[in-house]
Amino acid sequence: MTGFEPQIVAFCCNWCSYAGADLAGVSRFQYPPTARIIRIMCSGRLEPQFVLKAFELGADGVLVAGCHLGECHYISGNERAKERVARTKELLDVLGVDSRRLRLEWISASEGIKFAKTMDEFTKQLIEMGPSPLKGEA
Amino acid sequence: MSRIKEIIEETGAFDCVECGKCTSLCPVAKRNKDFAPRLIVVKAQEGMEEEIKSDKDIWSCITCEICNDMCPYEVDFSGFIQRMRGEAKDSGNLPSCSQAGAVHTMERMTGMGQKQKRLAWLTDDLKVKDKGDVFYFTGCVYQLGILYNDRAPELKQVPANVVRILNAAGIEPVVSDKEVCCGHDLLWSGDEESFEKLMEQNIKVIKETGAKTVVFACAEGYRTFDMDYKDFFGDLGFEVKHISEYVLDLVNQGKLQLSAEGSKVTYHDSCRLGRHMGVYEEPRDLIKATGANLVEMSSNKEKAICCGVNAFVSCGEVSKRMQLDRLLEAKETGAEAMLTFCPKCLIHYNCLLSSDKKPPELDGLNLKVRDGSNFVAERLKGGGKSS
Numbered sequence: 001m002t003g004f005e006p007q008i009v010a011f012c013c014n015w016c017s018y019a020g021a022d023l024a025g026v027s028r029f030q031y032p033p034t035a036r037i038i039r040i041m042c043s044g045r046l047e048p049q050f051v052l053k054a055f056e057l058g059a060d061g062v063l064v065a066g067c068h069l070g071e072c073h074y075i076s077g078n079e080r081a082k083e084r085v086a087r088t089k090e091l092l093d094v095l096g097v098d099s100r101r102l103r104l105e106w107i108s109a110s111e112g113i114k115f116a117k118t119m120d121e122f123t124k125q126l127i128e129m130g131p132s133p134l135k136g137e138a
Numbered sequence: 139m140s141r142i143k144e145i146i147e148e149t150g151a152f153d154c155v156e157c158g159k160c161t162s163l164c165p166v167a168k169r170n171k172d173f174a175p176r177l178i179v180v181k182a183q184e185g186m187e188e189e190i191k192s193d194k195d196i197w198s199c200i201t202c203e204i205c206n207d208m209c210p211y212e213v214d215f216s217g218f219i220q221r222m223r224g225e226a227k228d229s230g231n232l233p234s235c236s237q238a239g240a241v242h243t244m245e246r247m248t249g250m251g252q253k254q255k256r257l258a259w260l261t262d263d264l265k266v267k268d269k270g271d272v273f274y275f276t277g278c279v280y281q282l283g284i285l286y287n288d289r290a291p292e293l294k295q296v297p298a299n300v301v302r303i304l305n306a307a308g309i310e311p312v313v314s315d316k317e318v319c320c321g322h323d324l325l326w327s328g329d330e331e332s333f334e335k336l337m338e339q340n341i342k343v344i345k346e347t348g349a350k351t352v353v354f355a356c357a358e359g360y361r362t363f364d365m366d367y368k369d370f371f372g373d374l375g376f377e378v379k380h381i382s383e384y385v386l387d388l389v390n391q392g393k394l395q396l397s398a399e400g401s402k403v404t405y406h407d408s409c410r411l412g413r414h415m416g417v418y419e420e421p422r423d424l425i426k427a428t429g430a431n432l433v434e435m436s437s438n439k440e441k442a443i444c445c446g447v448n449a450f451v452s453c454g455e456v457s458k459r460m461q462l463d464r465l466l467e468a469k470e471t472g473a474e475a476m477l478t479f480c481p482k483c484l485i486h487y488n489c490l491l492s493s494d495k496k497p498p499e500l501d502g503l504n505l506k507v508r509d510g511s512n513f514v515a516e517r518l519k520g521g522g523k524s525s
Contacts, residue, residue: 048285049240056243056250091284095247096254133252 017065023112044077227328299515398429408480
């Protein structure tokens with residue numbers, strides 16, 4: 001498994017986590033360049049389909065990041081995200097995609113360091129797990 | 139000649155005499171003035187291929203087959219729509235799918251070669267085999283139960299309950315986690331390529347188990363195997379049975395005892411089981427065999443109102459109105475529950491019932507829309523247990 005670089009799709013909410021990712025960059029924290037960040041207005045915008053589609057197209061991991069609970073800019077969007085991610089994880093397991101490949105984190109705009117650390121940990125975890133089983137023969 | 143000519147030939151659309159019976163009965167045309175089955179067929183006859191392909195309303199049809207059923211010249215209108223959808227999709231006219239297409243993606247994902255944990259519902263008390271005569275095709279009902287946990291959580295109980303029913307009659311069915319989705323929703327949303335891929339895998343998996351009979355608790359899977367798979371393969375080499383037919387036989391042979399309990403229920407004919415497959419009596423007889431008092435809604439059997447959505451495509455105002463009409467009919471009967479054997483019907487009706495924007499007409503309605511297999515399993519004598 002040498003040289004395997006996981007591909008992560010990261011859905012970050014506009015108000016906290018995307019700003020957190022931005023802060024990580026501005027502060028020049030080092031983290032592996034494995035994520036393709038997609039900004040969504042709120043983690044509650046995330047639909048199970050976003051995650052499923054990412055895996056169908058060959059992602060090795062999906063990160064969903066939003067404001068801390070109680071700090072959602074739309075009051076309860078992240079509560080919704082939490083419920084949807086739990087449901088999607090259950091579905092992924094049944095589909096034969098290890099649900100640890102989907103990760104939910106709460107990252108505020110001031111937590112650049114947490115964003116970098118999350119990416120680091122998640123990348124290491126995915127390298128250990130190997131490529132997504134949906135990549136098939138490739 | 140062109141592909142559209144071929145489709146017209148094969149679906150009998152040339153036979154249309156423009157009598158308009160289809161449009162006058164179509165539940166979509168009644169509410170969407172831009173949609174008319176007759177008009178689409180006439181356009182096809184006139185060779186207006188581009189216009190049909192680019193018409194957004196090719197996705198408005200709910201393929202409920204009221205038109206097919208009533209057409210005096212037996213034009214296969216839903217077949218025509220189904221095949222034109224493939225053409226429409228290829229030319230960039232895409233459907234608007236519920237939940238952004240999660241169900242379609244999920245169905246495609248089952249067939250990507252990974253090892254699924256499809257039998258997550260299988261508990262120790264259930265007796266199943268790897269090889270044998272009777273194969274229970276679970277389909278995607280458990281997955282749908284997860285995805286629509288907020289609306290139809292009871293779908294997660296269906297596979298275990300079906301096995302419980304079969305076990306109670308002394309049958310140990312074959313179940314397999316190598317099975318993939320039947321591909322129904324992909325076929326009806328214009329993705330024939332993925333459909334064929336799934337179909338080939340399913341046939342292979344079932345043949346490997348040596349099954350002679352395949353049982354379905356889902357109306358769509360049953361239709362897809364019996365009609366669409368047979369269209370491709372001819373004889374499948376095994377018999378295809380719906381759970382209501384299969385279990386009713388067991389009851390009639392005295393192999394299965396159901397407890398007599400007099401709850402008042404009504405039965406909803408899903409389009410796939412009813413108009414598509416012509417199975418009307420067996421589900422009713424089976425429900426009656428549980429001792430339930432079965433009351434009919436005003437439109438039933440061939441004339442049953444559809445749940446308003448097919449293959450999770452184009453759910454909108456028209457769909458909601460149809461669901462409302464049906465639920466009002468059920469309300470009229472005074473039944474405690476409306477039973478159906480289609481997981482999709484269950485999801486769609488419960489979607490309206492659990493909605494924040496539930497129409498005021500349904501206020502105070504104490505009706506549950508329930509799955510028929512779960513209902514029967516809860517009334518097993520002895521061996522069975524509820525959920």
